[in-house]
Amino acid sequence: MDYQNIRKQLVAEYNRLTAVKEHLLAFGRLDTNDQAQLDHIEAKLQTIRRALRRIDSGTYEICEVCGQSIGIARLEAANDCCRCIACESRINARISTAGRGIRAYRPAFVSESQASW
Ligand SMILES: [Zn+2]
Numbered sequence: 112m113d114y115q116n117i118r119k120q121l122v123a124e125y126n127r128l129t130a131v132k133e134h135l136l137a138f139g140r141l142d143t144n145d146q147a148q149l150d151h152i153e154a155k156l157q158t159i160r161r162a163l164r165r166i167d168s169g170t171y172e173i174c175e176v177c178g179q180s181i182g183i184a185r186l187e188a189a190n191d192c193c194r195c196i197a198c199e200s201r202i203n204a205r206i207s208t209a210g211r212g213i214r215a216y217r218p219a220f221v222s223e224s225q226a227s228w
Pocket residue numbers: 174175176177178179194195196197198199
């Protein structure tokens with residue numbers, strides 16, 4: 112399977128978000144909304160970098176949780192996702208029942224040294 116089109120979309124989105132981030136940072140003083148937007152952008156950039164690493168290492172279509180195929184239809188709909196629909200639903204169910212202490216699910220992360228991204 113050739114992911115070059117998806118890769119191009121991801122890189123374009125990465126560059127767009129980086130430009131927005133730099134624009135925000137250029138003002139120097141960030142209010143609460145700017146900071147929230149910046150956090151959101153940073154999280155998204157991290158997700159995109161991870162997707163790009165997965166493409167480059169040939170594991171793009173493999174669910175990070177169960178190792179099964181994510182399916183190309185799902186990847187085309189959400190090009191930076193890393194889990195199959197079954198695992199995603201399980202994780203979302205866990206978050207919604209986890210209570211206030213847990214704000215976000217943090218997946219096991221691919222170490223930076225393994226990839227060029
Ligand atoms: Zn899975």
